[in-house]
Amino acid sequence: MSKMIIGLTGGIGSGKSAAATLFAAQGIDLVDTDLLSREVVEPGSSALGQISAHFGEEILNDDGNLNRAKLREQIFANPSEKAWLEALLHPLINDLMRRRLNACKSPYCLLVSPLLLETEQAKFVDRILVIDVSEETQLSRTLQRDGSSRDTIKAIIASQISRKERLARADDIISNEDGLDALEEAVIAQHRRYLANIE
Numbered sequence: 430m431s432k433m434i435i436g437l438t439g440g441i442g443s444g445k446s447a448a449a450t451l452f453a454a455q456g457i458d459l460v461d462t463d464l465l466s467r468e469v470v471e472p473g474s475s476a477l478g479q480i481s482a483h484f485g486e487e488i489l490n491d492d493g494n495l496n497r498a499k500l501r502e503q504i505f506a507n508p509s510e511k512a513w514l515e516a517l518l519h520p521l522i523n524d525l526m527r528r529r530l531n532a533c534k535s536p537y538c539l540l541v542s543p544l545l546l547e548t549e550q551a552k553f554v555d556r557i558l559v560i561d562v563s564e565e566t567q568l569s570r571t572l573q574r575d576g577s578s579r580d581t582i583k584a585i586i587a588s589q590i591s592r593k594e595r596l597a598r599a600d601d602i603i604s605n606e607d608g609l610d611a612l613e614e615a616v617i618a619q620h621r622r623y624l625a626n627i628e
Contacts (some may be wrong), residue, residue, distance in 0.1 A: 436558065437542070439561060449541045500514075526553070
């Protein structure tokens with residue numbers, strides 16, 4: 430993997446996906462670990478079979494897909510269940526991630542991961558880009574978007590690396606407090622800086 434890989438991360442509700450979409454609009458290939466984590470538990474996959482055997486059939490929707498909201502509630506209430514799930518899924522996700530990064534064709538590649546700094550994934554990237562918002566903004570945006578309970582969202586924020594530590598480990602930071610137009614401007618400016626570094 431000789432191509433420059435940028436790790437894009439941020440807390441829940443920070444706008445990682447919106448920023449990633451804006452980078453993609455500049456022609457940059459994305460490898461999104463959220464999408465990979467869905468891929469490894471598609472109906473018929475070995476991982477989904479193990480999850481439903483472990484948590485019970487009620488963890489599945491009627492169509493056979495994983496009920497992610499129900500699973501999220503189970504694991505955030507129980508650290509040992511979260512550890513069990515991560516031990517199953519992280520190696521599968523990392524394997525798929527490596528293959529996708531190797532297949533990148535754009536001038537640099539973006540690894541989009543909410544858990545970039547909490548997992549081994551940070552060692553695959555050359556630079557870390559953090560999309561940053563305050564915890565109040567995280568909470569209000571996620572409540573609007575997910576319909577999860579305030580307690581569940583607070584547990585997710587608490588389970589992620591602290592904002593202070595995330596910013597301390599960042600090579601590049603984009604603030605996303607001022608809406609989509611400001612975010613787009615910041616992304617385009619950052620994209621140009623990355624291209625300048627490559628040339």
